[in-house]
Amino acid sequence: MPGARAEIVIDYYNRRIKVMDFTGRFEEISGTLEALAEAEEMEKIIVYTPPERGHEPKTCGYVEEGTIRGYCAGKNCHIFSSYSKNSRGISFHKEKEDQVIKNCLKKGRGTEKISQKSGDSRRNGSWKKQKEKISLPEEYTLRPAVQADASTMAALYSQGFQFYPTPLHMESYLLKTMDSHVLYFLVEKQGEIVSLASAEMDSENGSAEITDCLTILSERGKGLIKELIIALEKELSDRGFRSTYTLCRALSSGINIAFASLGYAYTGRLVNNCRIGEGFEDMNIWCKMLK
Ligand SMILES: CC(C)(COP(=O)(O)OP(=O)(O)OC[C@H]1O[C@@H](n2cnc3c(N)ncnc32)[C@H](O)[C@@H]1OP(=O)(O)O)[C@@H](O)C(=O)NCCC(=O)NCCS
Structure with a gap:
């Protein structure tokens, strides 16, 4: 990933990868995240994103699920998700x-x-x-x-x-x-x-x-x-x-x-x-x- 970096948590219990922070273009990280999700059998990738960078995961097919107000030193944090396993993305209730x-x-x-x-x-x-x-x-x-x-x-x-x-x-x-x-x-x-x-x-x-x-x-x-x-x-x-x-x-x-x-x-x-x-x-x- 030249120039791009991400701070991630692989959460085996919840079968998801959480990207807490990233630098560089998200597009460059996205492919690696998908490969990692497949290799580790993770079903959901969730990206904590500052407001000015929200368009990047969106361009890569991620969907915004919500916002945490004031999360990033007073700035809002937008939460984008992508589901590696389709059924995981379906809300049953x-x-x-x-x-x-x-x-x-x-x-x-x-x-x-x-x-x-x-x-x-x-x-x-x-x-x-x-x-x-x-x-x-x-x-x-x-x-x-x-x-x-x-x-x-x-x-x-x-x-x-x-x-x-x-x-x-x-x-x-x-x-x-x-x-x-x-x-x-x-x-x-x-x-x-x-x-x-x-x-x-x-x-x-x-x-x-x-x-x-x-x-x-x-x-x-x-x-x-x-x-x-x-x-x-x-x-x-x-x-x-x-x-x-x-x-x-x-x-x-x-x-x-x-x-x-x-x-x-x-x-x-x-x-x-x-x-x-x-x-x-x-x-x-x-x-x-x-x-
Ligand atoms: C959720 C839980 C913690 C609420 O605790 P509690 O001490 O009973 O909550 P409170 O008495 O302070 O009630 C908060 C409000 O919810 C209402 N409420 C409580 N239980 C309710 C119920 N089953 N259905 C509808 N309203 C309910 C109360 O009337 C109160 O409303 P008000 O603001 O109009 O007064 C408790 O039900 C619980 O331990 N559940 C199991 C564990 C759990 O799921 N925790 C949440 C994890 S995210």
Whole structure:
């Protein structure tokens, strides 16, 4: 590839190649990516593209599936995909997933209207001061996870997800990521962990992905995940992050409604993007600018 370079991740679990960055002409990289996909039996190639270069993957037959606002140091990132295996590009539950989005939007959600509130939180100071603002019933406590929680968290994630794109069921993985670039927050009810969420931080670009959301079955629908998302946003805001986004399961009403009602904007859907639940699932993109 003379003059052209790409930073790629070969994701065997999700059977896809992710191009995180490229320099030089995309046309020169495209053939190599296709050959690599064939050799490694990867079914999807996904390219994270800055706005000024979007035409390049498009010319090579890639389709734009969505945008992550503010992902590239404040600039939007356009996500282009190509499917080496045709069936991987077919969304099997499109109508139901469209209905989930319609329900989110018709209630006036998904318009980023609440992002002002999140801006206010920056003036609240540290996590300790923000704690007072959390509106959970008395027997619930929301706090950042610590290393001693990792074993219980791994067990809960393992019960909550049959498959998951990252090894959340492994205590060692949780400890390692907790120690580096992932913030885990949790809700306890009388000392038992009942709800979890995390933020994967890209400090260089000031952008974070809110992910790994789980509430145990008996505690669902009580607003716990929303409180966790709000708390993570506040913490990120205090740390100087400019934007957050999530890639969430397109068929799950609860998680889409949670992000929509917190002022996130719906910006696309990644078809059969990762293995979660019982197989490959479509993931919706929701974004919010914190400042
Ligand atoms: C998705 C999940 C995390 C939501 O957690 P939760 O604590 O029950 O969420 P909340 O109570 O904060 O609810 C958020 C919103 O969704 C609504 N909601 C929750 N579950 C819902 C459901 N099954 N159907 C429709 N709406 C639902 C709530 O009423 C609330 O709406 P509001 O903003 O109008 O108040 C939980 O259902 C879960 O753990 N699911 C399995 C794991 C999973 O799929 N995680 C998502 C990975 S992307």
